[in-house]
Amino acid sequence: MQHFRVKFFVQPDLRPDLGAAIPVFHRWIQESRLEEMLIDVADYRHVPGGPGVLLVAHDAFYSLDQAEDRLGLLYTRRTELEGSTQEKLRHAFAAAARACAELEKEPEFAGHLVFSGAECEFSVNDRLLAPNTEETWNLLRPELHALLDSVWGAGSYRLARAGEARDVFRVSAQCETPANLNLFLAG
Amino acid sequence: MKASNPLWKDRLQHQIPPDLGSEIDIFEHEVQLRKQGKIDEKVFAETRLRRGAYGQRYDNGHRHDGVTERTLTYPATEATKGPNTLWDAPGMQRIKIPYGGLDAVQLERLAEVAEEYSDGIAHITTRQDFQLHFVHIEDTPPLMRRLAAVGITTREACGNSVRNVTACPVAGVCRTQTFDVTPYAKALTYFLLGHPDCQDFGRKFKIAFSGCRDEACGLVRMHDLGAVAVTREHNGTTERGFELYVGGGLGTVPQQARLFSEFLPEAELPPIAQAIARVFARLGEKKNRNTARIKFLVSKLGLDEFKRLVMEERGSLPHDDRWTAFLADVPNYQEEPLKPPSLLQLGPEAPEGFAEWRRTNVYEQRQTGYVTITVALPLGDITSTQLRQLANIARKYVKETIRTTVEQNIVLRWVSEGDLVDLFNDLKAAHLAQPGAGTILDITACPGTDTCKLGISSSRGLAAELRERLAATAYEMDEAVRGLHIKVSGCFNSCGQHHACDLGFYGVSRNKGGYTVPHFQVLLGGQWQNNAGSYGLAIGAVPSKRIPETVERITSRYLEGKSNGESFHAWTRRIGKAACKAMIEDLTSIPSHDENPDFYIDWADARKYTIGDIGVGECAGEVVSPIDFQLAACERKAFEAQLALEKGEVEVAARTAYESMLEGAQALVGLRETAPSDPDEVVAGFRKHFFDTQLFYDPFAGPKFAQYFLKAHERRNQTISADRAHQLIEEAQLFIEASHSCHTRMSAQAAKAQPVS
Numbered sequence: 021m022q023h024f025r026v027k028f029f030v031q032p033d034l035r036p037d038l039g040a041a042i043p044v045f046h047r048w049i050q051e052s053r054l055e056e057m058l059i060d061v062a063d064y065r066h067v068p069g070g071p072g073v074l075l076v077a078h079d080a081f082y083s084l085d086q087a088e089d090r091l092g093l094l095y096t097r098r099t100e101l102e103g104s105t106q107e108k109l110r111h112a113f114a115a116a117a118r119a120c121a122e123l124e125k126e127p128e129f130a131g132h133l134v135f136s137g138a139e140c141e142f143s144v145n146d147r148l149l150a151p152n153t154e155e156t157w158n159l160l161r162p163e164l165h166a167l168l169d170s171v172w173g174a175g176s177y178r179l180a181r182a183g184e185a186r187d188v189f190r191v192s193a194q195c196e197t198p199a200n201l202n203l204f205l206a207g
Numbered sequence: 208m209k210a211s212n213p214l215w216k217d218r219l220q221h222q223i224p225p226d227l228g229s230e231i232d233i234f235e236h237e238v239q240l241r242k243q244g245k246i247d248e249k250v251f252a253e254t255r256l257r258r259g260a261y262g263q264r265y266d267n268g269h270r271h272d273g274v275t276e277r278t279l280t281y282p283a284t285e286a287t288k289g290p291n292t293l294w295d296a297p298g299m300q301r302i303k304i305p306y307g308g309l310d311a312v313q314l315e316r317l318a319e320v321a322e323e324y325s326d327g328i329a330h331i332t333t334r335q336d337f338q339l340h341f342v343h344i345e346d347t348p349p350l351m352r353r354l355a356a357v358g359i360t361t362r363e364a365c366g367n368s369v370r371n372v373t374a375c376p377v378a379g380v381c382r383t384q385t386f387d388v389t390p391y392a393k394a395l396t397y398f399l400l401g402h403p404d405c406q407d408f409g410r411k412f413k414i415a416f417s418g419c420r421d422e423a424c425g426l427v428r429m430h431d432l433g434a435v436a437v438t439r440e441h442n443g444t445t446e447r448g449f450e451l452y453v454g455g456g457l458g459t460v461p462q463q464a465r466l467f468s469e470f471l472p473e474a475e476l477p478p479i480a481q482a483i484a485r486v487f488a489r490l491g492e493k494k495n496r497n498t499a500r501i502k503f504l505v506s507k508l509g510l511d512e513f514k515r516l517v518m519e520e521r522g523s524l525p526h527d528d529r530w531t532a533f534l535a536d537v538p539n540y541q542e543e544p545l546k547p548p549s550l551l552q553l554g555p556e557a558p559e560g561f562a563e564w565r566r567t568n569v570y571e572q573r574q575t576g577y578v579t580i581t582v583a584l585p586l587g588d589i590t591s592t593q594l595r596q597l598a599n600i601a602r603k604y605v606k607e608t609i610r611t612t613v614e615q616n617i618v619l620r621w622v623s624e625g626d627l628v629d630l631f632n633d634l635k636a637a638h639l640a641q642p643g644a645g646t647i648l649d650i651t652a653c654p655g656t657d658t659c660k661l662g663i664s665s666s667r668g669l670a671a672e673l674r675e676r677l678a679a680t681a682y683e684m685d686e687a688v689r690g691l692h693i694k695v696s697g698c699f700n701s702c703g704q705h706h707a708c709d710l711g712f713y714g715v716s717r718n719k720g721g722y723t724v725p726h727f728q729v730l731l732g733g734q735w736q737n738n739a740g741s742y743g744l745a746i747g748a749v750p751s752k753r754i755p756e757t758v759e760r761i762t763s764r765y766l767e768g769k770s771n772g773e774s775f776h777a778w779t780r781r782i783g784k785a786a787c788k789a790m791i792e793d794l795t796s797i798p799s800h801d802e803n804p805d806f807y808i809d810w811a812d813a814r815k816y817t818i819g820d821i822g823v824g825e826c827a828g829e830v831v832s833p834i835d836f837q838l839a840a841c842e843r844k845a846f847e848a849q850l851a852l853e854k855g856e857v858e859v860a861a862r863t864a865y866e867s868m869l870e871g872a873q874a875l876v877g878l879r880e881t882a883p884s885d886p887d888e889v890v891a892g893f894r895k896h897f898f899d900t901q902l903f904y905d906p907f908a909g910p911k912f913a914q915y916f917l918k919a920h921e922r923r924n925q926t927i928s929a930d931r932a933h934q935l936i937e938e939a940q941l942f943i944e945a946s947h948s949c950h951t952r953m954s955a956q957a958a959k960a961q962p963v964s
Contacts (some may be wrong), residue, residue, distance in 0.1 A: 021324075022209075022210040023209065023210065042811065042812065042813050043774060043813035046272065046273055046812070046813040046814055047813075048273050049277075050272045050273060052530060057280060057281070058280065059279060059297065060265060060269070061666065061812075061813075062262070062268065062326065062340075062657060062658075063240070063671070063811040064328060064588065064658075065671070066585040066588065066671045066674065066675075067328065067585060067586075067589070067590060067592065067637050068638030069590055069592060069637075070327070070328060070588070070590045071326060071327055071328065071590075071940045074326055076297070076341055078279075078281060078282070078295065078297075079339075081326055083326075087592055088591070088592075098343075099208060100208065100210050145322065145323055146209060146210065146323060147208060147319060147323065147777050148211035148214055148215065148218065149211045151713055157439050163447075185596075186315060186319075188322065188323075
């Protein structure tokens with residue numbers, strides 16, 4: 021299984037100026053702030069429900085995604101990763117959480133951008149490897165539980181499949197108590 | 208690269224037409240061979256272009272990050288997919304949509320591939336194609352297979368081939384059409400696709416269809432080959448045919464297409480197109496890409512000789528049943544509505560925004576009770592999610608009668624008018640009910656510096672900024688202004704079609720105090736109507752950050768100065784170019800970097816626009832170097848040439864245009880030696896220091912602009928036609944732009960050699 025996507029949501033009462041992400045992401049490129057080779061920044065603020073501002077890396081996209089009118093940081097793994105499904109899963113969650121933590125620290129967003137560590141959405145961006153079916157759900161549910169049990173604690177969260185058959189495989193995850201995003205950083 | 212790539216072939220083997228499948232198999236094999244270094248990179252580059260797989264900005268592995276030029280170290284460090292194009296660098300995939308026609312399944316498949324191989328955005332181009340960006344070359348074969356399985360091909364979407372055949376998006380439902388051109392556009396598309404006579408062009412070949420002459424429709428007159436539907440009475444029957452145009456084009460030297468035939472019988476359309484293709488392939492320029500479009504061949508031969516050769520070729524063509532086979536189906540060609548016709552019964556409380564949306568986005572069809580609605584897409588972008596939502600809507604309200612438009616929108620045809628409110632609500636839920644289609648808000652823009660290798664300024668950044676500002680005042684805007692068209696290109700290559708609109712802009716740059724400043728050349732008074740009936744002319748370059756003010760000023764002056772019902776085009780022609788230029792004169796100034804550093808950063812960017820390591824030299828601040836003055840004088844002179852041409856003073860116009868180039872060259876030569884005054888000595892100096900050394904060469908256009916000057920010098924004493932004088936003025940402007948660029952590069956190199964602390 022490859023090409024995992026993870027989205028952490030911005031706290032709902034916050035409405036940050038997405039334009040501020042443009043200088044931030046350019047600075048990340050200058051400073052090689054993330055582990056991937058960063059290439060460019062794309063501005064999609066004009067597209068309602070779109071990727072907002074997109075940081076393009078060779079291996080992944082990072083976007084301030086506004087799909088379904090919920091702002092969040094979406095990490096999309098583009099290239100293949102070595103390792104077990106669990107390792108790849110943890111890598112994706114950690115990469116997304118790291119980007120969120122970095123964004124929160126940026127002066128352009130001071131206080132205006134806070135991500136929730138208690139809710140996220142997971143998806144697999146490959147309909148052939150992971151159609152949005154019960155079979156994929158059965159395959160990935162134990163993996164997601166293994167990860168989330170270690171982060172949020174067993175029995176403290178709910179998982180639910182999302183989307184329709186033609187969508188990519190999607191799962192929403194919600195912790196019943198507040199949780200710190202940094203818990204995902206360990207990978 | 209996607210892990211599932213190897214699996215798609217088997218999965219889709221029964222869904223892909225064998226010929227398409229075989230072509231993609233071959234392409235996939237070529238991808239592998241190139242990866243192993245077994246195919247020459249130039250050959251592979253043209254191969255992938257003919258499959259629509261294009262290069263993208265920074266694919267040479269270098270990018271200036273605002274501080275320094277950075278090497279992008281892709282995993283496959285040595286491998287290339289073309290000259291100076293790294294294997295792992297993201298690329299663009301263009302997808303042909305003949306005449307813009309789509310169904311719901313195709314929308315869903317486009318959504319899938321945009322999401323899985325690109326960034327979840329599908330971009331509609333100014334020629335009714337789709338484009339996906341940031342695509343890996345090894346993902347392109349499965350991407351193509353998935354599209355082929357729903358009847359979409361990327362074949363010949365780029366490269367020296369017949370590009371997407373475009374047509375009026377309301378063909379068949381248009382109130383003013385002569386007849387529906389759709390079946391003809393479709394037939395010609397598939398007749399020429401992969402045709403052996405279309406495989407040896409020196410450049411691309413673009414075809415468009417229009418159902419009527421006077422509307423914008425297919426913008427026929429800016430195409431290599433354009434067909435306008437006409438009929439004639441013959442022996443008591445009405446015959447269908449086409450007013451055929453040839454040799455139009457935009458780009459660096461825009462030309463209006465010329466009338467090839469006032470009435471070409473419908474049965475003659477495929478064979479004449481084939482004959483034209485053969486003449487173009489045989490006699491068109493092959494070595495110099497800059498003069499390889501068919502417009503140059505038509506100009507070189509003259510229309511009469513070109514026609515003679517085409518008709519001679521037509522006479523020798525072996526018969527092909529496909530020339531006329533499609534005609535049997537033409538009388539039966541008719542899209543069907545999903546629902547019976549109905550009239551809108553608007554209750555007392557229409558949804559918020561409905562009235563404005565209806566005013567701008569709804570077109571009453573020739574068929575009573577039906578309307579075509581436009582889904583206005585900002586900058587032509589739509590998300591994968593929206594594509595799926597639109598597919599649902601297309602199934603719910605129409606029989607999947609969907610088309611893309613050259614204004615980068617999507618239309619749904621055959622909506623029963625009574626469904627409008629429900630449809631509006633569904634579109635609104637998908638964020639697809641933006642009003643302003645076909646108005647000043649509906650700005651067209653090419654990708655520009657966002658992703659295009661040739662982009663000079665941020666066309667999309669500017670378009671987004673203008674759109675946002677204009678939308679804020681849209682409700683109080685005068686109708687005359689609201690109806691204007693704005694188009695933006697990132698460079699002179701005109702992909703944003705900046706010539707064919709009221710206010711056009713194309714990206715250029717200027718040098719100020721050792722910094723490079725993003726600018727846009729302003730063009731006024733082009734015509735969108737009459738199938739791009741006339742082109743706008745440049746009146747001056749304005750810093751990018753002053754373009755919104757420029758638009759505001761020009762539109763205000765138009766409102767103040769226009770007489771009753773006077774169009775923008777007519778107004779600009781009446782007041783003349785000198786007055787147009789004077790209107791923006793003060794806006795052309797550039798504040799110093801210290802005074803306003805924002806001018807030195809492009810729209811939607813945070814990086815310094817300069818080639819970064821240009822130091823602040825002695826010319827910094829308020830001091831302007833002599834060459835800046837000299838080049839500004841050249842621009843004025845080129846403008847005077849335009850004015851002379853406007854007055855009908857052809858000889859004066861040509862001489863002045865030539866002199867503007869000569870003075871530009873003289874200014875450059877003056878950087879290397881004492882500037883000579885004798886024209887031959889200027890040319891000799893220019894050759895020695897700038898042409899032979901390739902210092903003047905444009906990074907992408909090569910020697911083209913220098914050759915404009917050298918050719919003009921050689922021919923300076925020859926008698927000249929008005930057409931040629933017009934072309935010479937365009938060339939002079941480009942030569943002066945290239946002189947600015949050359950000076951900027953020299954400044955950058957000097958700063959590198961001796962950095963200033």
